[in-house]
Amino acid sequence: MKLEKIIDTLKLHFSRADITFNEIKTWKELTFGDEEKIINIDSFIFRYSKIQDIMNEKFFSAVLTFLEEYKPNMSLIDVLNKLEKLELIPSAEEWREFRKLRNILVHEYPDNEIEIIEGIQFALKAFVKIKKIFAELVIYLEARKIS
Numbered sequence: 001m002k003l004e005k006i007i008d009t010l011k012l013h014f015s016r017a018d019i020t021f022n023e024i025k026t027w028k029e030l031t032f033g034d035e036e037k038i039i040n041i042d043s044f045i046f047r048y049s050k051i052q053d054i055m056n057e058k059f060f061s062a063v064l065t066f067l068e069e070y071k072p073n074m075s076l077i078d079v080l081n082k083l084e085k086l087e088l089i090p091s092a093e094e095w096r097e098f099r100k101l102r103n104i105l106v107h108e109y110p111d112n113e114i115e116i117i118e119g120i121q122f123a124l125k126a127f128v129k130i131k132k133i134f135a136e137l138v139i140y141l142e143a144r145k146i147s
Contacts, residue, residue: 003062007138010054014131017047021127030117041120045105048123051130052102063088063137066144088140089133098126 064070
């Protein structure tokens with residue numbers, strides 16, 4: 001998939017995630033108290049997961065390919081370390097934490113409501129950072145004439 005198409009897809013997911021993110025941020029308390037809240041939480045988790053998947057599996061390697069820094073045998077850890085070394089992400093370790101959180105959220109267990117709520121609270125904070133990283137990468141790439 002071309003880098004421009006990946007960026008467009010991510011922009012769509014970010015804009016849709018923003019809707020539920022903004023809704024959730026208006027709540028006095030993060031709970032699974034009613035059906036509307038559950039729908040918003042589920043939607044946010046879905047978009048957070050999609051963003052993570054696309055960035056990890058396509059976007060980061062496409063960025064490195066564009067910069068002629070990608071090798072086909074690179075693992076995600078190698079890709080993240082290279083992005084950090086190039087100062088395109090603030091921290092490879094922090095990104096791995098975002099990825100771990102994604103895995104926890106998509107494999108939620110109904111009897112762990114407190115853990116799930118804590119994970120969602122962390123995901124809301126992580127989302128802001130991920131969105132900033134993405135926006136800065138797009139600016140960086142546009143300055144180098146990707147489109």
